[in-house]
Amino acid sequence: MLWFTPLLPILLTIFDLAYSIDESRLVDAEKTLVWGPGLKPDEVVLPARYFFIHAVDKNGRKFEQSPPQEFQVLIKGNSPHGKCRSNVNFIDRGDGSSIIRYTIADWCDQVELEVRYNGSHVAHSPYVIYNKVYSERCYCPQDLKLWMLHNNCPSGLNDKQIAWDLHSFKRVNFSAIRENLLRRYNQPESVSLCHYVVKQQQIWRQCYGKYTGFKMFMDATLLALGRVALLPDMEFYLNLGDWPLSKKGGQQRTSGPYPIFSWCGSDDSYDIVLPTYDITESTVENMGRVTLDMLSVQKSEYPWDIKEAKAFWRGRDSRRERLELIELARKHPNWLNASLTNFFFFRNEEDKYGPKVPHISFLEFFRYKYQLNVDGVVAAYRFPYLLASDSLVFKQDSGFYEHFYGKLSPYKHYVPFKRDLSDLIERLQWAKENDDRAREIVSEARKFVEENLMPQHIYCYHMALFKEWSTRLVSPITVLPGMEKVEQVYTCSCKEPPYPRDEL
Incomplete structure (x- = not known):
């Protein structure tokens, strides 16, 4: 009946070891990592704010698989409609980490972001936001330098691609080259492009070509950027087609390359490359009308x-x-x-x-x-x-x-x-x-x-490129006859006046 008595110490040791191993793989709420731009929603304004969580155990080791329970995220605060209205989405990346993204309606103040696991606050939760938090749909442009500082954006010349793309265009006088540029590229059956002018936060354009529907992507991009930052006065020509336009060689050996913005570059062209309309739309419409974006795909x-x-x-x-x-x-x-x-x-x-x-x-x-x-x-x-x-x-x-x-x-x-x-x-x-x-x-x-x-980087790239580009324009920024205004779309605006304009 007591045949197992000699084995009892061994059994207890095995049980204790199993228990300690199990205990060590429990999520430690205090040691778990939480980071990302969505923790500063008053400074970083995006269509969908987001931050990351990576589960950590009691021994300080990161989980490599999903923890047994989900994290809970709650957004508290006040709004014009009572409680802060928000929509929170949880994305499990399967490697022990998760993305939390959220939107808010209109604006909220006295905001607290609570992150909990099994009822316990995680890391430095609750994250208290002392300034008002505005929806991206609100018109609240910040000074551009301040916006780039809040978003940790590199300057244009610190990005190798921007520096390379602009090295051929140190001084651009559109008044001098516009006629020849349009003579070269105004080919309605084979080329589609739009001339954009941004002046005092207003956006104007004139398009050339038979198929110009893709202008909607740049329209939406400039409108979205203009809601969060004071854009520099500038003008540029955007290629709406697939192939880069400003080819190396040929007559451009003597006339010099024409500055054309495109969504795709090539080894044999001078085109100035923007993030593609696809990744940009998935950023602007994050948690909106697109279902595939750089967050959800993870x-x-x-x-x-x-x-x-x-x-x-x-x-x-x-x-x-x-x-x-x-x-x-x-x-x-x-x-x-x-x-x-x-x-x-x-x-x-x-x-x-x-x-x-x-x-x-x-x-x-x-x-x-x-x-x-x-x-x-x-x-x-x-x-x-x-x-x-x-x-x-x-x-x-x-x-x-x-x-x-x-x-x-x-x-x-x-x-x-x-x-x-x-x-x-x-x-x-x-x-x-x-x-x-x-x-x-x-x-x-x-x-x-x-x-x-990530969405923040797509915004940063546009801002850094446009800021650097604007410094190279030596001709007056003028709204030309025939240009159509692209009307700003927003659902609310800041009650406080915007920050002073960045003089470039």
């Missing part, structure tokens, strides 16, 4: 260990290499799952490369360990979203680039493969054989996104 639904070890790709037929990818996938079905969702450029080859398949949710891409970034007409604008995911990104070598490419490093943030796809299978084999290294690259990519491609 939601983890498929842990690494259950992902299928295969590369995944879906897209339209906008480049020959995409068709070749379909052929490669048919030869190597164990390595690639690739299909076309639409035929437009190569409709006569649909019988060979079809059938086309239905679209699926972007988050469903991440059931697979490996994601492919293959150029379309220009750079594939999905690239930042892939980097933000918890899958490993393979990027095709390309002469096109977005505003952030220069900060990336191959084999640190992504795995490169040749433009002709000839080494893609070899690269996939390498990733499968080096799974730990692959996970390190995924981690570095997500860290890069957190430090360079």
Whole structure:
């Protein structure tokens, strides 16, 4: 009956050890990390404020998986309608960290941000905000220098891409070059561009070309920026098309390059690169009418260990290499799952490369360990979203680039493969054989996104570029005949007068 008595000390030791291990992996509310611009909503105004939480245990170790319970976030305060009205969204990144994003209606004061875990305040919660907190939809522009200071924005020349793009345009006299610029690019059947003027916080534009619908993206961008900061007086020409316009060589060897702003750059052009309309719209409409953005895409639904070890790709037929990818996938079905969702450029080859398949949710891409970034007409604008995911990104070598490419490093943030796809299978084999290294690259990519491609960074890049650009304009900023005013849209405004204007 007492046969187990000699084993009792051993059993108790095992029980105590198991208990201590379990105790050590409990979330320590005080040691848990909380950071991000959303903790200073009076200073950092974005369409959706956001901050990060990373669970930490009692031994000070960060969790690498989701903790057993969710964090609770409560926004307290007063508003014109009584209690502060807010909308809070929780995004579990699956690595022990989470993103909390929120919006408020109109304005709130006496705001407290409470972050709790299992009833206990986390880190320095509650976070008390002593100034009024305004919705991004309120018209409350700050002095631009102060805005950039609050948002930790680098100056334009401290960003290598901005410095490189502007090095050919030290002094710009639009009065002298406007006629020739329009003669060169006013080609309605092949080129679409808009001339924008920003003067005393008012936005004006005149567009040229047959297809100018994409002006809505720059309209929304300038209006959004103008609600939060006093923009410098400036003018610029924006390319609404895919291909960069200001090509190197040719007549520009003697006439000099024309300054054209574009959403995509290339090795053979002088275009001044802006964040793409896609990532900018997902910033301006965060928690609005867009469902895919740089925050929501970080939601983890498929842990690494259950992902299928295969590369995944879906897209339209906008480049020959995409068709070749379909052929490669048919030869190597164990390595690639690739299909076309639409035929437009190569409709006569649909019988060979079809059938086309239905679209699926972007988050469903991440059931697979490996994601492919293959150029379309220009750079594939999905690239930042892939980097933000918890899958490993393979990027095709390309002469096109977005505003952030220069900060990336191959084999640190992504795995490169040749433009002709000839080494893609070899690269996939390498990733499968080096799974730990692959996970390190995924981690570095997500860290890069957190430090360079969040909504705050997209705003910063625009502000830094426009501020530096405005200093290079030597001709008078004039609203020309025929320009149309882009009306500001806002739901409320600050009761206090705005900060004094930044003189540039």
